Structures are given as C-alpha cells and as structure tokens.
Amino acid sequence: MTDEKNKTGLQFDGLPMQSLIGSPLKAASDAQAKLAETTAEFIRTVGLESSCSGKIKTATVTFRKKGADESDDPAEKEVSLQVPLLAIVPIPSPAIEDIDVNFDMDVKSYSEHAAVRKQDSERKY
Template sequence: MAIDTTPSQVATSALQAIPFGSMIGGPLKACIEAQAMAAQTSWQFIQEVGLNIDPKTGQKEAVNVSFQFMQNGRMVQLNVPLLTIVPIPYIAIHDIDINFKANISASSSSVSEQSSSSALDAGAEITTGLKVGPFHMDAKMNASYSSKKDSKATQESKYSVEYTMDVAVKAGQDSMPAGLAKVLELLGSSLDVSDPEGTLEVSARDLTLPNEKNAKVTLIATYKNNKGIFEPKSIKISGVTGNVSDDSVVFELTEARDYTVVAGKKEVKVKVHSAESDTKADTPNS
C-alpha cells in the first residue's frame, strides 16, 4: 500500500493559514493606539487642569495657585503656576514582548482488507459395475467446484491545529518632552511673592515745581495687583490724566498741592510744592 502523504500536506496548509500578520501586527497596533491615547490624555490634563480660557478674548492663561504666609513680619502672598506643583501624567510604553506558539498535529490511518475464494459447482456422477465370481460391486463418484471473491477497504484521516500567543506590555511614567520641560521651567521661574493688597510704587513723594511759566513735574507710578500682574490702567490721580507707558503711568503735575495716587486698595500721598515757596522759607526775616 502506498504511503499516505495527506497528514503532512494538511499540517503544511494549516501552518501557512495561520494569520501571523494579524497576530503580531494586532498587538503592535493596539500599543501604538494606546500610546496616542496616553499623549492625548496628557494634553487634555494640561488644558483642563493647568489652563484657563478667557471667555472674552479666547486667550489661554496658566492657572495660578495663590496662598498667603508670613514673611519678615508681614503677610505676603505666593502665586504658583498649578502645572509646576502637580505631576503631569505622561505614560509611555517601554517594552512589548510577543511570544507565539503553534501546535499542529495530523494523522492518517487506512485499513485495507481483501478476501477471495473460488468455487465451481459442476455435478458429474459416474456409476460403474464390476462382477467377480458370485460378487457384484457398484461405484458412484460425484465431482463439484465453487469460486467466490470478496474485497473490503477503509481509510481514516484526522488533524488538529492549536496556537497560543502571550503578549507582555511594560509601560511607566516617562520623562517629559523637551518642549514641555522648558515650559515648566519658565513657569517655575515666574514664582512671585506679592502683597495681598497689591504693590503701588511712585518715582517720588516730594516734588518741587520750577519757578517758571507753565512749570510742571513728572511723576511715574507702577502698580502690581495681588497676583503680581502689572495693572497700569488701575492707577488714578483725581483731576489728573496720565499716559500709560509700558507697565507704568506717567503724570504731568502742574499745581503745587498734595496729590493722592490710588490703585486697588493702595494709596500713596505725593506732595508738590513750588520753588518760590521754598525760597521764601529759606530767606531769614529782616
């Protein structure tokens, strides 16, 4: 009987039919998608936790945490960008291990059975007689032949395919990108200790008006609110209009009198006197 090669052919076909591309590429694609989701989560965290959007201008600005504490005998306020004191989730996949195992078994069995018999039935009868003296003998012979042929054959084949795959993914908190690290460095350098009521500074508190026609003196005022932000538009002097210059306001004072510079909850008194009055004050009585 010829050797049955069906099992080896079945095993080879089953091995070729295993979807290696899907089985190996599937976990890799899933890891790439997971990494993209992690990056998106980090960006959403920064937007939702660390940034505020001005409803009027649509501009984004960092969220600051402000709290007060005692320093050198007075109450001060510390303004800290929130992103510098909370951990930003930045998960990255470091290793991907894919272990694949295929188990293919195939078997074939065949049974062949053949039996044959032959018989020929042919009837022939021969009768003979023989007489010897007073005796007489008769002989009778029969002959027959039969032929018969039977055959039987059975064949059985079976196979099974089994494959398993183990996927191990290792991930953890990764170092921040250089751009994000630089942003946090800049935010960290912006830490500021300020007065809870703001800080108002003037260039001088005592000014002398020259003794000449159309005389005037210049006063420069600067104000920071309790968050440490310059607010030049908050600086006012009653009856005097100032001009904003960068973070300060410049006032031209033309009258010899007392002025009050106001910004937020802060007030600073400024005295302007004329040179003529100073001269009279310095001249002794005759």
C-alpha cells in the same frame, strides 16, 4: 532533518503572520497614544483657563518671609506669589514601558499529499 523542517514550514505559508504578530503591537501603540491624550487633556483641564485663550490657571500662595527692613532691623513681611497650578500639581504621565507578545502554534497534522495536489491544480490554470 532539513526536509522535515521545510515540510513543517509549508504549513505556515497561508497564515497572516503580519496580522498575528503586528496586531498586538498596533494595539499597544494605539493604547500609548490614548495615554498621551489623557495627559494632554489633564493639562488642558487643570492647567488652562480655557483651551482657546491659553491663559494659565494660577494659585496664589501667601507666606511670611523673614528679612530686614529699611533700617536693617529684623522683620517679617508678607509675600504673595502667583504660581502656575501645574507647577504644584503632579501631572499624570502613564505609559507603556514594556510589551511582551507571545505567539504559540501547535502543528496538529501535515499532509504532503494535500500540498502536492494543491500545487498540481494551480499549475493547470
């Protein structure tokens, strides 16, 4: 059985395994980087006046607050707040959480004679 496994293993010698398995992982990594860029661009566009100044966009929120006046009588007063826009807008943060790389290969045929002939021709040089 071990000899049979070794013979079958020779068929995989010339395959670029790093590319076959690594390419999908690299693509997922590149996609994750693009998703992060999308989030950063959203923050720059929605949250900042301009990317050069770094000044934060704000929204003015006005509401009535119950409390007491100077004489401790119940009163309402109007309060206004400057709130950073990013504090009230959900920031999208898409991310790749899971990746499943499947690699299937069918061995259709194997010829030991061809492998031996190749090894013999390499020895002559």
